[in-house]
Amino acid sequence: SRPRATSGRHYLQIPGPTNCPDEVLRAIAAPTIDHRGPDFQELGRHILSAIGPVFGTTQPVIIYPASGTGAWEAALVNTLSPGDRVLCFETGHFSALWKKMAEELGLVVELVPGDWRHGIDPAVVEERLSADREHEIQAVCCVHNETSTGVTSRIAEVRAAMDAASHPALLLVDTISSLGAIDYRHDEWGVDVTISGSQKGLMLPPGLSFNAVSAKALRARETAGLPKSFWDWLPILAANENGFWPYTPSTNLLYGLKVALRMLDDEGLENVFARHQRHARATRAAVEAWGLEVLCQDPREYSGSLTAVLVPDGFNADDLRATILDRFDMSLGAGLSKLSGKVFRIGHLGAFEDLTLIGTLGGVQMGLNLSGIPIKQDGLEAAMAVLEQG
Ligand code: PLP
Secondary structure, eight states: OOOSSSSSSOOOEEESSOOOOHHHHHHSSOOOOTSSSHHHHHHHHHHHHHHHHHHHSSSEEEESOOOOOHHHHHHHHHHHTTTEEEEEOOOOOHHHHHHHHHHTTTOOOEEEEOOSSSSSOOHHHHHHHHHHOOOOEEEEEEEEEEEEHHHHHOOHHHHHHHHHTOOOEEEEOOOOTTTTTOOOOOOTOOEEEEEESSTTTTTOOOEEEEEEOOHHHHHHHOOOOOOOOOOOEEEEHHHHHOOSSSSSSOOHHHHHHHHHHHHHHHHHHHHHHHHHHHHHHHHHHHHHHTEEEEEEOOGGGGGEEEEEEOOOOOOOOOHHHHHHHHHEEEEEOOOGGGTTTTEEEEOOOOOOHHHHHHHHHHHHHHHHHTTTTTTTHHHHHHHHHHHHHO
């Protein structure tokens, strides 16, 4: 097996799962309790009352013991019927997977093509919805932060485009790699279902996922004809009234969630978002100073969570990642599907601070040199100059 560093931690700098704070890990290590007893009830009530702000909502948030993919399915089966039309956008790997799921569930997808270097164009949203005079499109499915590309779509502008078209479609938004990292406002932006997961900005291990739901989404649930059982919102909301779940919840992950929500609240969400933007800025400064190219092409859409970096033609990003893992015990994100071998992704979200970024970028710079990829040796200096500004 590969020799590992004998001290210190593995550098987990993929764009999720992210590093869990020690306090979260310690909370998760507590003994599991009776999920129908009074102590659990107190925990459940606490979490259900504390979770809203991170979504920017005062409406219900449903918590599943599942990965993010499950929460995608939950959003679709609770609001839609077989044969319903949905509008999807080809922004990257994850939007493509969600679209595929929609089709497998019997929905009819209208796809807006994309080049994987841009987010959702609000003007196209308005155009497509205005053209749908019969209001056949039932839902608009957006991935807020495309984890495969490091491109963040402007959801407030998508909402404005839907309003400008006076279209009644539901707005469903995947915030799996943006929640707790990039500014997001479920209520203010009139989102009907916000989908998220535990393993990124929320600084928890994988295993919890979420649907924040609007009153309009709950009304859609009354007539939605897609089959559902485990994902059905209603029994969960009924059990949540008393702080419980209708099945065995992920008790220990909920211990961790309680702590993570408190940590985000202590830091202040505005500060959390600013911290992510600043680390993203420093990362892009390094990429530019190396003479490499960031995949995202529109500065309005730069991601606060991660940066995808193109390697020059003739080099393979997976070889670079393998070298960095081997020599420095750091994991970076791979290029997914059509970006395979072409990009590597630096995760700078979740529990993350200045010196972790400098360590990460130092590992990348050494790895680039060891891989023979021609760069200018100015990346670390450029990143430090951004961080020194405070
Ligand atoms: N959507 C986005 C934007 C993601 O980044 C991911 C996973 O990385 C998913 C969906 C799928 O979530 P999961 O792997 O937790 O099922």
